Amino acid sequence: NAGVTQTPKFQVLKTGQSMTLQCAQDMNHEYMSWYRQDPGMGLRLIHYSVGAGITDQGEVPNGYNVSRSTTEDFPLRLLSAAPSQTSVYFCASSYSGLFTDTQYFGPGTRLTVL
Amino acid sequence: AQSVAQPEDQVNVAEGNPLTVKCTYSVSGNPYLFWYVQYPNRGLQFLLKYITGDNLVKGSYGFEAEFNKSQTSFHLKKPSALVSDSALYFCAVRDGPSGGSYIPTFGRGTSLIVHP
Numbered sequence: 410n411a412g413v414t415q416t417p418k419f420q421v422l423k424t425g426q427s428m429t430l431q432c433a434q435d436m437n438h439e440y441m442s443w444y445r446q447d448p449g450m451g452l453r454l455i456h457y458s459v460g461a462g463i464t465d466q467g468e469v470p471n472g473y474n475v476s477r478s479t480t481e482d483f484p485l486r487l488l489s490a491a492p493s494q495t496s497v498y499f500c501a502s503s504y505s506g507l508f509t510d511t512q513y514f515g516p517g518t519r520l521t522v523l
Numbered sequence: 524a525q526s527v528a529q530p531e532d533q534v535n536v537a538e539g540n541p542l543t544v545k546c547t548y549s550v551s552g553n554p555y556l557f558w559y560v561q562y563p564n565r566g567l568q569f570l571l572k573y574i575t576g577d578n579l580v581k582g583s584y585g586f587e588a589e590f591n592k593s594q595t596s597f598h599l600k601k602p603s604a605l606v607s608d609s610a611l612y613f614c615a616v617r618d619g620p621s622g623g624s625y626i627p628t629f630g631r632g633t634s635l636i637v638h639p
Contacts, residue, residue, distance in 0.1 A: 413566070449631060451613060452629040454626050508555070508617045508627045509555050509617060511557075511572060512567075512569065514559075515566050517565075
């Protein structure tokens with residue numbers, strides 16, 4: 410059981426570039442989420458999904474897109490990177506409940522936008 | 524709006540001594556409360572949660588937390604600290620079904636340093 414995996418671990422982008430952060434889980438969890446972690450702040454929810462084909466916005470969705478074509482995968486797309494998107498990004502999954510159940514987090518992707 | 528506060532940026536404790544990491548919250552309904560731990564360059568790991576029932580919740584690695592509704596607190600405790608407990612600890616809250624928001628709010632984190 411690999412749990413929640415994220416790629417890449419590190420990424421440097423130039424302003425205006427686009428990229429996709431990958432997230433996969435092998436626990437057959439229905440719920441998946443993307444968070445960003447900034448220094449001195451708690452995690453903030455970007456987007457989440459309650460199952461394949463169903464996604465919704467979180468607290469800070471602007472500049473990001475998601476899709477959920479399979480139960481296992483939940484990629485996060487940065488459409489046009491901005492320095493304000495420099496952050497550490499975490500993907501998480503849970504078996505049941507809309508943020509009422511234990512979340513399992515991936516190791517994170519550290520993104521720098523120049 | 525819901526909120527969570529971790530009033531201490533850093534907690535220092537000697538190995539073998541009891542530790543407390545504080546968390547207070549504000550929600551409209553009955554809260555779902557969580558503690559997570561983050562080791563350097565790692566993702567968050569679940570420690571324990573309060574949904575309903577007994578106010579004293581026992582979790583992983585010997586940690587426990589007490590839900591206090593009147594003081595709106597959910598402090599994390601451990602009777603005897605280990606150097607390996609040194610990490611960043613996050614409290615998180617989600618409002619209950621009768622509350623306003625289902626999106627979880629995380630605290631800013633408390634750095635726990637256990638000295639040998």
